[in-house]
Amino acid sequence: MNDRRRFLKSAALGTAAAALSPLAEAARPVAKTRAPAGVVRVVSTWDFGIAANQAAWAILSQDGHSLDAVEAGARVPEADIRNHSVGLGGYPDRDGHVTLDASIMDSDANCGGVACLEDIEHAVSVARLVMEKTPHVLLVGDGARQFALSQGFKQRNLLTPAADKAWHEWLKTSHYQPEINSEVRDYGAGVPIDKDNHDTIGILALDAHGKLAGACTTSGAAWKLHGRVGDSPIIGAGLYVDGEIGAATSTGMGEEVIRNAGSFLVVELMRQGRSPTEACKEAVLRVLHKHPSTACKTQVAFLAMNKAGEAGGYAIQRGFSYAVCDAKNQSALIPSASVFPA
């Protein structure tokens, strides 16, 4: 089944999920001033990507910049306490600390990230300021927190009562076993998330000026060792953008993505002529090939978009979905193809 036939209607947004244009049409070069309808303009991981895309679209539709769009999109799940894998309300590490990882990148290889950031809700916005206001790419831990405070971010406790309760439940066994997502959740329709999934919002956008950007933000693996950093803040692992080629992001078990410089690999495969879906599939197969016994038991998914506005994803396990929004604000949630179907 091809991507087009997989489109689901996005009831929560009330937008028609009429299929976006076929890939052949989308492959036309992006117009200098306005991308044609049918070209994907913003794409993001998981069902919570639908709401993120809408925040991004609000900027893109006003001829705004893709960098502003991806930041605005990523901030939506960061602020949503129902989402236990991103930002406020994220599940803590084994010691009860909610620590955030995030990155952001534009078409011209400008990038910034924060890792193991505590007490600051919008890690993606701190990552952007690392990019814009410092000579560095990545700030970690208390240094990242101090930097955020110096930039006017407010300190707050990110451990919500629900996440605290879940942590205390986990403490009863203290058994660490990252869960593979097992279902597509109806997040867009407002159903609370209560599963311990290991999800990340990765969001990629193409603006009317033909510029790509990407962002990625997560609270990482629930119950992880204190200090653990995943793929999301690592440029080339959780996120990569090359304005001449395309952009890619990842979700799932960050360790497996880091080992393979996953998002960089996806962009390089697109450079060699692969479509976004083909590039994501090949990167997923690389992850499996390197560590078959570990990788086949976990989830890793890649999501990519090229400069022509084609998008695609691929996952190890069934259950990964991604949200797309085109230049007519047609929105769809697409179940990704995967290596293992069940």
Ligand code: GLY
């Ligand atoms: N992909 C997110 C993480 O592993 O932390």
